[in-house]
Amino acid sequence: MRNWRLRVIEELGLTPPQWEVYRALLWNPRASREELAEIARAHGSDLDADIVHLEFASLVVRSSSTPSQLRPVYPQVALQRLLDQKWDLHEEEAKQLRHVNEELTEFAEEFSEHRRAYEISLLNEVTDPAEMTSRVNELVREAKSEILSFVPNTFSGATLEHARAGDRELLGRGVRARSIYLDATLEDTASRQYLHWLAAQGAFVRTTPSLPVRMIVFDGSAAVVSRRALDPGHGALIVQSQGLIAALVSLFEAYWSRATPLTPSGIPRDSITTIEHDILTLLAQGMKDDAIAHRLDVSVRTVRRALNQLYERTGSENRFELGVKATRYGWL
Template identity: 30%
Template structure:
């Protein structure tokens, strides 16, 4: 008789259904509902939950139309799906990058003195004043793309205060962040507060340029690479802003919503400062253990493959559990696959 480990993060009707399905592969709906005295709703909810986790997968060749998959196989499948999703997002980002590069080149060739619709704002007080002005004048919607580098904790707090005021005025905010930036602890805290206030946020592994579009009438675009902030192009041309709107919408449509795990609470703002920088990256050992865990390898199997003691493997797993706030080894693998941590590091 198969009994599900306590660490597998499902409970209630879904757990009962899963254990029964593993022990009775040819189960039928009538049979399950009779055994557990369920109505149609309880049965449907259990099926939906298990299918969402990949523990039940459609199988037309079986009497009930489903195949019960072991948790380790479900984790491996989720990791594969995460890789496919990452590759699709990267392709979309590269497409947007190429389109935007051509657009910026065309815009840069416009003659400012003839139209007055294109100007440059130098990095520093001039650009800061411009951004504050256009933000305060927004009436309906502000759209933005925010590639790396991410703002510091202090910069994020200042931006959050400005954006909160804008949201309270009823202005809609939509922003696409680069995934690596959104994954930083202080940025997760920042985005958690802003989404709670009504801002909509999505992420992509790469973004082509930093830009802001206000009320579909004005756009401010970084004049160089995302890391090169010497100046910004300010556009008031209806045609030029219209092209950037299409690029933003294309990027937004291919970006991914933030998962709840990416918005976990961080320390209060008056608490100790959150560390930033390279120390937040995975160590080589953590990444190797994480990949093997997501593939369903046991602690003993990991120790043999990596030449580590079981004690060292378990200590590393504990570090990973703490990092993603998981309560069990199983949850670490699922969180890593869903958040794209494994594939994000492989892509680099």
């Protein structure tokens, strides 16, 4: 049977065996039941079931004088009627689909309006300095994993003491802190000493020539952003919109990748030798002393002597601490 005809038959709600029985009756209205049964069996079908379906579809009728005799209804009438029924059904389905589409469009518009209102509600402007300090302190206390910050300012006496106390408590809770300051911050003695103290406490500190805004991101779920670029005097926005926070985190990571790692006082960033750099790199990969020596084609004694010197210079007590500090100093 041609593929196009098979598709037409299926669209009319018929099976191939039913179509062949109907076709046999059209070609031979006097076909016997045995002949029709043979056609049905050849297609793996049951004749009685096929006849019931054909009668229901008004494709065959029984003779009024001989009820056992089936008479086919000519296709010009029968098939057109089936097609009209299908068309009416499709029209009703199309009408229902249009209604569903209208309902979905209305629902989508309602959602968009709600979403816009919701996003706006997740942006809270705070202009009062006391309230701003209170909100930031609250977010710091609630932080559990990581705080990211752009800090484009230097520090004075009272500010430094307050910052040290907060940072000591934060880092003591195991919260990871990554901060980017301006290169110019290192020109101020008090600020430079504070940054070195901060790095020694375990924070990750980097500097850069410029910063786009003053901000702090807490656990990737909330952020505080100065309302006017670098000037906190004009208030700030408390951001809780996940879309905006994701954008702020991406901005931070872009600056972080280009910023310069802070190294402790007295330890220039380029103060390690090539062999020390290679040893640190392999150490970070988890290799043991003998494996490092074999890879670099030096003696195990040379590797251990270099490691001991690095321990002493960085104040590290073990390999893990040395790896952390080497990363912080920009050696890796």
